[in-house]
Amino acid sequence: MTIKTLSPEFLHTDERGSLTQLVSSGYSQINILVSESGVTRGGHFHKYCREAFYVIEGAVRVTAESGGEFTEQLFRQGDFFEIYPGTAHEMYFPERCIMAVLYDRPVETEFGKDIYDRKIMR
Numbered sequence: 661m662t663i664k665t666l667s668p669e670f671l672h673t674d675e676r677g678s679l680t681q682l683v684s685s686g687y688s689q690i691n692i693l694v695s696e697s698g699v700t701r702g703g704h705f706h707k708y709c710r711e712a713f714y715v716i717e718g719a720v721r722v723t724a725e726s727g728g729e730f731t732e733q734l735f736r737q738g739d740f741f742e743i744y745p746g747t748a749h750e751m752y753f754p755e756r757c758i759m760a761v762l763y764d765r766p767v768e769t770e771f772g773k774d775i776y777d778r779k780i781m782r
Contacts, residue, residue: 662724662731662747666712666740682714682740682760689763695720695753702750706774710764712742718757724749748778 670681695701695718713720715735723732726747735741743749767774 662726662729662743662749663722663733664742664744666742668714668740680714682712683762687712687762687764689766691761691763692716693757693759693761695751695757695759697753697755699753700750701753703748703777703779704775705748705778706745706767707776708745708765708774709767710742710744712740712762714740714760714762716758716760718753718755720757720759721752721754722749723752750779 668680668682669684670679672679693701693713713735715737717737719734719736721732721734722741722743723730724743724747725731726744733741765774
């Protein structure tokens with residue numbers, strides 16, 4: 661499996677709005693990614709980082725490849741998914757999208773970046 665669907669740990673909704681707790685442990689770097697409509701990002705893999713994505717707004721089509729297995733999936737607002745180390749991934753944004761991106765370890769360390777180019781070729 662190249663992409664794993666996750667569920668938030670906790671969700672509370674009332675007349676005031678909502679609170680979504682994605683995780684309470686297991687991640688050490690959190691980024692907010694904003695992508696405009698029609699943009700493609702990624703085309704890389706991480707040797708060591710496990711990363712999870714939570715779609716706050718918009719949509720993203722993710723294409724992933726690991727060990728010759730290809731997966732393509734569309735994620736929308738409220739979807740939460742994870743990509744394992746060694747999985748090449750590319751993201752196309754059919755509309756403006758905002759995502760929280762969580763890494764189990766920092767991408768940049770004193771030893772360099774854990775980002776390696778690899779375009780998805782079928």
